[in-house]
Amino acid sequence: MVNKKALLFLPVISMLGMAACSSGGSGSAPASPAAPGASADSASGGAKKEANISIRFAWWGDGKRHEKYNAIADMYEKQHPNVKIVREFGSFNDYWDKMATQTAGGNMPDVVGMHATYVADYARRNTLSDLGSYVKDGTIDLNSFPPAVQEAGKVNGKTLMVAQGVTMTGWEYNTAMFDKLGVKYPDYNWTWDDFIAKVLELQKAIKDNGVWAIADNSGEITSLQVYARQRGKELFTAEGKLGLGKEDMVAWFSIWDQLRKAKAIPDAATTEQYSTVSLDQGLFVKNKIALASFPFNQIPLYQNYIKEGEVRALRRPNDPKGKEGEFVEGAYLAVSANSKQPKAAADFINFFVNNEEAQKVFKLEQGALGSSKGNETIKPLLTPAEQRTTEAIQTSLKTAGQLPLPPAGQGAVRTLLTETAQSIAFGKSTIDQASQSFIDKATAILNK
């Protein structure tokens, strides 16, 4: 009888044993890497190039963009047969949600797409590798990157990211729509007065319900940042505090209120509904608005979906009595701090930004290339839409400045601005009330 009961022990012990073995090493905070990466453990530390390694690469984009990233990853794999690039991608909003969760779980991909508005958060939490040593020893060659672009990739003097592309945001319009409405194209360098006049002119010419002159930009934080700089202030000061006062917010919201009263911007419900859809489902592609605001490097993307007419760029309206407000934006690549193959990751980044074939595939996906040599390489390959993009970016780069690094809490302020703008749009609060409430709440967030 004792033997029978003892026999029962065997399957239980073996099962517990198997469970323990497979989850071994997951006790400490950084979780074991995803299955494909497990083989890397045996290859770390002075292993020959023959050992198989895999690096995870994550980026954001839409369908067309994914094709390019995949093509470049394929190219790298062909050149380095022992490296496998495991790819992850999603839309811009989903990407950051997922990245946050992965980072928290110690599971951040090796190479990640990074953005200036998020880098401060990630850098602050020490989740990005310092690439300085790789730049110094030549693994990442930044010699053909203009100093300004190299600076843009630094946080507190440490190189944390490398530019995939440099771009700026402005306004864009569809020539076909303007022709149909019989309105002259706006001037590239237009002032706020020109802006309002043109929008009102457009609205008068629009006869259909459900078509508007321009998108409602009142809740968009980068627009507010440029507006602040034109008034000689900053939304987020270098010390991380709120740099605007109530009068600035009232002035900002009043512009959009004027347009709202003229019915030149979509109603609050429409704006809200379209705020989270993908590029090809948006108001501009559906010809429901004549003017939209997005980064210049997306012009070719939009042109893909717009068959009638050309998508052309405009600077943000400037204040002739004020300062230049625009600042350099772009997309970058970074290496996570918990990456098990930082050198391979750095090598891949170098390939991505410097390899001629890769440059020819990527072209202006995220704006003008970081490398000036690269920009020369791709010049003969640009489509008309892409040429317009480069022109716009190069022109604007002449007058653009650098934005101070966003503070912690900038995400909360971004959401606050959208909600405040919505509250005005839906008529729930007056401009005065909303401006005061925004200042109060933003100050509270930034002072925490």
Add this chain to the structure above:
Amino acid sequence: MHTLKRFVQNNWVGYLFITPWLVGLIGLSAFPMGFSLYLAFTSYDLFSAPKWIGLGNFIEMFHDPKYTGSVGVTLHYVLIAVPLSLLFALAVALLLNKGIRGLRIYRAIYYVPSLFGGSVAVALLWRQLFGGEGLLNSLLHLLGIEGMNWIATPGTALYTLILLSTWQFGSAMVIFLAGLKQIPHDLYESARIDGAGTWKQFANITLPLLTPILFFNLVMQIIHAFQAFTPAFIVSGGTGGPLNSTLFYTLYLYQKGFAQFQMGYAAAMAWMLLCTIAVVTSLLFATSRTWVYYQE
């Protein structure tokens, strides 16, 4: 000591067999729950170690207008969606119980929505249906009515979600049907002989004998409604809807935890929800003695 030894002697084999499940219970349920309770009293941003702050999260919650707003939205949702669901479930169950032909088909048709209604795909579809140029507005247009943007207007967004929840009445309906079939027919016959009309029969026979089923459905639906997340997340695009009108409690919890990296606060919210549901359920159980009639 004596009984413990005997207990172990008699039962150790059984416990051995369920060891895998016990490991799961402790590792995947008990330990995480305990840790989450600990986190509720800390400030934890996922990247650095949790910092003990005592009741700080709970105090902040009651001063947070978005928190009280989300509680309001969730209560609003529960108090309307659950009675509506149960009403439809009972009504359709009564209809189907009359013994119509094709009972199985109708039952299946009404049950199917509750199977996938809470899914992402249906929520996306719902967003399209009730959007500015959605199907509903097209139909209204045919009737000459100018429809509005149902999911993006603060006043109506929540009601589209309530509608989505009510559409999934099928699971409660199936349970009601089973309950209706258990009521003995001779009760109805004797009542008819005594001259009772349809309404009297319903009020004095059907309803009282259904109260156990009603109670079960009520408790299950309320618990489920408090936890609603997917439809709110998808229909509002993760934002909590126009002017936070669809900011459900669970959605706000998600935002706080995963978008704003305030895991301590989110854990505190989770435990508040657990306690609230526990209180509501116990209240329901306590009052059930007065209106639930169990025939033995």
